[in-house]
Amino acid sequence: MTEQRINPSILSADFVNLQAELERIATADLVHVDVMDNHFVPNLTMGPPVVERIQAVSPIPLDVHLMISDADRWAPGYAELGASSVTFHAEATEDPVALARRLREIGARAGIALKPGTEPEPYLELLPEFDQVLVMTVEPGFGGQSFMHDMMPKLRRFAEAKAADGLDVWLQVDGGISVDTIGIAAEAGADTFVAGSAVYGGVPEDRIAELRAAAARHRH
Numbered sequence: 001m002t003e004q005r006i007n008p009s010i011l012s013a014d015f016v017n018l019q020a021e022l023e024r025i026a027t028a029d030l031v032h033v034d035v036m037d038n039h040f041v042p043n044l045t046m047g048p049p050v051v052e053r054i055q056a057v058s059p060i061p062l063d064v065h066l067m068i069s070d071a072d073r074w075a076p077g078y079a080e081l082g083a084s085s086v087t088f089h090a091e092a093t094e095d096p097v098a099l100a101r102r103l104r105e106i107g108a109r110a111g112i113a114l115k116p117g118t119e120p121e122p123y124l125e126l127l128p129e130f131d132q133v134l135v136m137t138v139e140p141g142f143g144g145q146s147f148m149h150d151m152m153p154k155l156r157r158f159a160e161a162k163a164a165d166g167l168d169v170w171l172q173v174d175g176g177i178s179v180d181t182i183g184i185a186a187e188a189g190a191d192t193f194v195a196g197s198a199v200y201g202g203v204p205e206d207r208i209a210e211l212r213a214a215a216a217r218h219r220h
């Protein structure tokens with residue numbers, strides 16, 4: 001059966017108490033770290049020095065999501081500081097394959113993210129070059145938005161391509177994931193679930209367990 005992962009997004013955490021907020025999600029699989037530059041998206045979060053400190057104190061590995069322009073220039077630095085995975089946006093790179101290869105060389109899992117308006121072609125054919133694909137289920141930039149059900153056909157296309165070639169690529173969804181929507185995404189083929197407000201909006205350990213159980217009911 002497909003392994004599933006719950007990756008809480010610290011975008012919904014209390015940024016003044018990040019170390020304590022990381023401890024509260026220690027039962028999750030990876031911590032999703034949203035890096036925003038106020039250029040690729042209309043919001044600003046953190047850069048390498050803060051991510052480096054998160055890496056140093058986090059009880060679980062880092063899943064860095066770069067919502068930044070010029071990913072070719074900046075993404076390798078996040079792999080160098082020890083992130084387990086580094087996901088850049090398809091819309092923010094000149095050469096996704098070269099960048100993914102560079103990230104893998106450094107030792108990170110290489111991820112590619114697609115905004116809601118970005119078509120899955122030509123990335124379906126490039127799947128072996130990536131360790132994970134992030135299908136955004138909201139417009140990137142903010143937590144607390146509604147899950148976009150109409151992204152499920154795109155997710156299914158990736159799931160079919162993955163199955164056809166027997167690939168070990170993780171299919172991730174991010175945005176509006178809750179106990180009500182996680183099953184829909186799992187059904188469409190997602191195995192890695194990012195959740196911000198659904199986790200930090202309650203007792204994180206309980207919320208993570210509830211999300212895990214809801215996803216498992218729809219496991220492939």
Ligand SMILES: O=C(CO)[C@@H](O)[C@H](O)COP(=O)(O)O
Pocket residue numbers: 009011012032034065138139140141142143144145174175176177194195196197198
């Ligand atoms: O990348 C993003 C937003 O751009 C996310 O990781 C959000 O942090 C998800 O938040 P919720 O929709 O789960 O509240």
